[in-house]
Amino acid sequence: MKTLPILFVLLSGCLALTGQNILLFPKESVTDHVILKPAVGQALKQLTVCVRSYSDLQRLHSLFSLATPGKYNNFLFNLLPPKLCKVFINEEEFSFEVDPDVLDWKQTCVAWDSETGLLQLWINAKRYPRRITTSRSPIGPQMSVILGQDQDSFGGGFEASQCFVGEMSDVNMWDYILDTDTISNSYLSVSGNIFSWTNGAKEIKGGVMALEN
Template sequence: MITARLILLLGIVGVTSANEVGLGGKVLVFPYETDFSFVALIPQKEMDLRAFTLCMRVATELEGERQIILFAYRTPDYDELNVWREKDGRIAFYLSGDGAFFHLPPITTFRTSLCLTWESRTGLAAFWVDGRRSTYQVYKPGHTIRPKGTILLGQDPDKHLGDLEAVQSFVGEVTDLNMWDYVLPRSQIQALHYEHKITKGNIFDWATIEYQLNGNVMVVDDD
């Protein structure tokens, strides 16, 4: 169900579409940078998380010293879970404060299978690129991601209900975004990379995901 917060955000940016369900076999295309194009995602369960696995396939031709937002989840006062390509090319994620930064193979015009895992109990965090795990970092043990926020692809809301910036927007393609409220084992992350069937995401399942398109975002067949 769309929350009142999401309805207000959609109204502020000025362009909305009907609620849609399911992106199996589809790709989201963000053709050029804007301060108004995004996709709002509606989770299947509250984002009250002490662990997660977030996976997607992503491609971009953006180069140079430019931030690119890959995933944004914000509650009224905090960026609860943001994933970025930083200006220096590192991939980072932020849980309500300073981030954890990883030197990974670059995201390019050729699609990259990217997963992120984190658990509160130990603080262990890692990225997975095309089925290969980075080194672990210990990041925010004991932390909890708070619920009742807004989840966007394509833009970073600097406030809960707006302040979108074209120079941080995503340009490129996203597909196969799935999320679980626990850390997937290596075998399942690698199986996902090779497009084998695994347990469906219990927060986001690309085949049944609920979303809204806003601005100039295209849904195309995954040829």
């Protein structure tokens, strides 16, 4: 009986989580998402984000969305099965043709350097052809970071047709470019320095559930 209030919060409300959990996004909606709170004190000149996800969706879906006031696609990546990944940097769109999906956990990492414009995408430790962005503007420091939805306004503007449905884990953020060796061989053992899945603050919204590994 003592577990009922905790279960109710998990199912219906907003909860700050710590530890290594799997987040389950159970259904298509405009309410289910998770807010991350990275420790950012100044605009980011470099950024690496890694996410593990597991889904059988066959439509476009958003994994990670970073928005700033007045600019909503600052750092966003979507998957479009079976073989497309879309990345947005400061509103500029890039499409990557990637290996066809298999129904398994997928590790997606995106890294960007504002000084050079170099954009890099890895999926399951494979790096795809690098691109150069036009924008050289650092990102932030005021930002809204959302898992599972695509922000079309600062902290909102969600569309059910773009939401993520499935499981997500091991989301980490670094304010530098993670080297290829680390991403290829030891990403899961390296915590992000501005957001760590192990102890970073997360807020659950809607019906997203936190599960044990």
